[in-house]
């Protein structure tokens with residue numbers, strides 16, 4: 189009996205010492221963070237929450253970066269988070285392995301995306317999967333996708349013809365959401381769905397857009413809304429949970445079916461003694477990928493990656509297209525310049541299809557796209573430090589959750605000037621852009637955890653915008669309010685933007 193009580197005392201002491209050491213570490217981390225400047229008005233319990241730092245319109249974000257142009261502390265409840273907003277402070281975080289481990293915020297995605305490339309906190313696993321999947325985004329492969337983008341936008345333009353004939357405006361986010369989902373299914377999974385034309389049977393039925401919207405809204409609410417919802421068991425008890433579960437099941441079913449079908453095709457092919465299969469798309473790459481020891485991805489790992497790419501590959505590009513079309517409709521002078529460029533490229537051709545060779549010639553469109561990416565970019569990305577990080581003389585300790593705010597970087601007056609709210613594609617002319625720090629413009633983040641799909645996205649938005657301008661004139665619907673950018677993982681408009689479309693002669 190004596191040995192049992194001695195063991196209990198020993199275990200109790202170890203447990204107590206561990207709690208003490210973790211408390212000590214937390215206090216050290218907090219006291220380092222507190223040395224950074226802090227926007228005023230912090231409530232002892234709610235932090236900056238009462239000032240609605242993420243409210244639609246992003247005014248707080250712009251005011252704060254104007255006042256604190258390098259780094260500041262954002263209080264999320266009683267937890268301080270250092271936020272970096274200047275190229276000098278962001279660069280050391282993103283380029284070094286110090287900042288390649290994502291923060292625990294990304295766990296909020298796990299029920300939905302698992303530990304796929306974008307949300308994995310395990311760096312060994314992330315590195316291996318990134319290496320395996322990078323080949324699917326080789327420029328030669330991306331070139332073969334250009335005809336597919338043309339096919340997808342063709343379907344959308346058929347719908348726009350109809351809307352124009354009826355005198356109705358286009359609902360940008362909705363239409364682009366379906367079109368980009370169609371494109372990622374056709375390119376990454378060689379799967380031709382009818383998602384752009386399918387109708388929902390009943391309003392309560394889910395489709396990919398409503399399911400994704402529920403998932404995004406829920407993650408956002410947990411991340412920047414009610415801080416208590418970060419706690420998993422409280423979230424499970426909340427009213428958000430049943431909808432979240434239903435939406436997760438909906439999107440998981442799509443991924444599961446795609447993988448199951450493809451695995452069957454591959455094994456049938458192997459049995460039929462056809463020549464060995466070489467990967468033809470992302471889905472093949474996932475299934476056929478092998479490490480040096482011959483082991484492949486588990487079914488769970490494949491599912492996580494398919495869910496990640498189906499989401500990351502359509503949602504961000506659709507949002508980007510929405511803002512690109514909005515800017516083209518709002519600024520007719522830029523619209524005309526892009527149209528002239530497209531007309532010139534397509535002159536003397538009997539088709540309006542854009543080829544991969546045309547993409548580099550769409551130079552003015554490129555400037556418009558880059559300026560749109562600057563104005564409406566991702567907002568808070570975060571990492572957990574694996575080594576000390578010096579921020580303006582303050583040493584942040586390993587284990588600190590550090591955020592960098594791309595929206596604030598792109599609206600930092602010390603980087604982009606006081607006219608950062610003006611839409612000026614000329615900022616990206618080589619002679620002007622050369623004056624901007626390379627880490628002043630990060631729509632796709634930077635360093636090892638940058639966006640794997642950035643060239644995919646660039647090509648796709650170019651094809652879509654060029655094809656639409658070739659066929660239609662765009663204008664804003666009179667009387668509609670100025671759209672407010674609203675944080676929903678990506679920076680989406682608070683309300684659907686309506687664009688009036690008029691066929692050219």
Ligand code: HEM
Nearest residue numbers: 305306500501504505508566569632633637639640641645
């Ligand atoms: C305009 C469109 C897009 C924008 C603005 C965008 C932006 C970003 C950003 C800012 C990140 C870093 C996220 C973070 O650190 O948390 C990221 C990561 C990622 N993006 Fe994109 N993205 C776009 C399109 C795409 C497309 C088309 C795909 C796939 C086909 C894609 C796949 C991914 C993946 C898998 C990651 C995680 C990479 C990693 O951690 O290794 N993205 N993207």
